[in-house]
Amino acid sequence: MTHEQLTQMIGTATHDVFSTMLGIELEDGESYVDDAPPAPAEGVLALVGLAGTWAGSGTVACSATLARHISGQLLMQEFQHVDEEVLDAMGEVCNMILGNVKTLLEEHLGPMGLSIPTVIFGRNFTTRSVAKSQWSVVKFNCAGEVLEVHLCLVPSRETSVTHRHPAVLSLNNS
Amino acid sequence: MPVDVLIVDDSAAIRKILQRVLVQAEVPLGQVVEAGDGVEALARLKETKVGLILSDINMPNMDGLQLLNAVKADDGLKSVPFIMVTTEGGTSKVMEAVNLGAVGYVKKPFTAEQIKEKLAGII
Numbered sequence: 001m002t003h004e005q006l007t008q009m010i011g012t013a014t015h016d017v018f019s020t021m022l023g024i025e026l027e028d029g030e031s032y033v034d035d036a037p038p039a040p041a042e043g044v045l046a047l048v049g050l051a052g053t054w055a056g057s058g059t060v061a062c063s064a065t066l067a068r069h070i071s072g073q074l075l076m077q078e079f080q081h082v083d084e085e086v087l088d089a090m091g092e093v094c095n096m097i098l099g100n101v102k103t104l105l106e107e108h109l110g111p112m113g114l115s116i117p118t119v120i121f122g123r124n125f126t127t128r129s130v131a132k133s134q135w136s137v138v139k140f141n142c143a144g145e146v147l148e149v150h151l152c153l154v155p156s157r158e159t160s161v162t163h164r165h166p167a168v169l170s171l172n173n174s
Numbered sequence: 175m176p177v178d179v180l181i182v183d184d185s186a187a188i189r190k191i192l193q194r195v196l197v198q199a200e201v202p203l204g205q206v207v208e209a210g211d212g213v214e215a216l217a218r219l220k221e222t223k224v225g226l227i228l229s230d231i232n233m234p235n236m237d238g239l240q241l242l243n244a245v246k247a248d249d250g251l252k253s254v255p256f257i258m259v260t261t262e263g264g265t266s267k268v269m270e271a272v273n274l275g276a277v278g279y280v281k282k283p284f285t286a287e288q289i290k291e292k293l294a295g296i297i
Binding site: 016017020021071074075076085088089091092095096099100102103106111112114116 | 184185186187188190191194232233234260261262263264265266281282283284285
């Protein structure tokens with residue numbers, strides 16, 4: 001799969017989820033391939049694993065402010081803090097975006113598995129892939145904030161469906 | 175006549191949204207029962223008789239396809255209409271659900287109109 005193909009799939013899936021479920025029309029931001037490990041970040045990050053003939057990880061990340069806005073639009077209520085409901089909503093947004101990317105990928109790569117989402121909220125955390133592969137990064141502008149979708153996908157060494165490509169999250173102590 | 179509905183999804187957000195969408199779709203709702211996975215759903219079904227089941231596929235403990243299988247194997251439950259509501263849009267999952275006896279399939283993201291169309295003629 002090329003970066004351009006992945007970028008297009010991410011764009012299609014993300015716009016579809018936001019317009020249908022949240023009533024939000026996203027503005028496209030930049031997209032690029034990220035070779036270096038991401039710098040320490042803060043906010044909310046939701047992550048799912050993909051497995052099949054190609055395997056990898058996908059993440060949806062944004063600030064706490066945007067996570068509260070997205071969750072508010074999804075559930076039609078206001079959130080003053082990032083709480084369990086916000087984390088659950090962000091996990092589901094990630095599940096829908098990457099689930100729809102998975103459906104698009106399956107047209108080219110055959111059946112794939114999708115893990116249940118994990119959501120992280122905090123400050124000064126770093127994500128990296130054990131496989132040290134490239135990440136396709138697609139950014140969107142929403143309510144004055146940035147939403148980032150990252151996808152790392154590589155051919156599996158075996159064709160069996162296994163989780164061969166875990167993402168790793170570390171919390172910096174500084 | 176009001177319909178009692180079981181909504182099965184590991185996301186509380188989606189359970190809440192589905193309940194709202196059923197109201198928007200003008201479904202005559204009776205009691206709405208929620209479950210976070212297939213195991214919990216089977217426990218709820220022992221306590222409450224429902225007229226419709228809406229279930230996700232990808233859930234911990236027991237997924238939606240396993241739940242559908244268990245429902246269809248139970249003489250007291252097998253006639254309850256079962257609709258999958260999931261991001262799993264791949265043909266293989268759709269075919270598996272239909273072969274197991276699901277009467278409908280709604281892909282996330284969804285609109286109230288899509289849910290209404292899917293329920294037309296079922297309830």
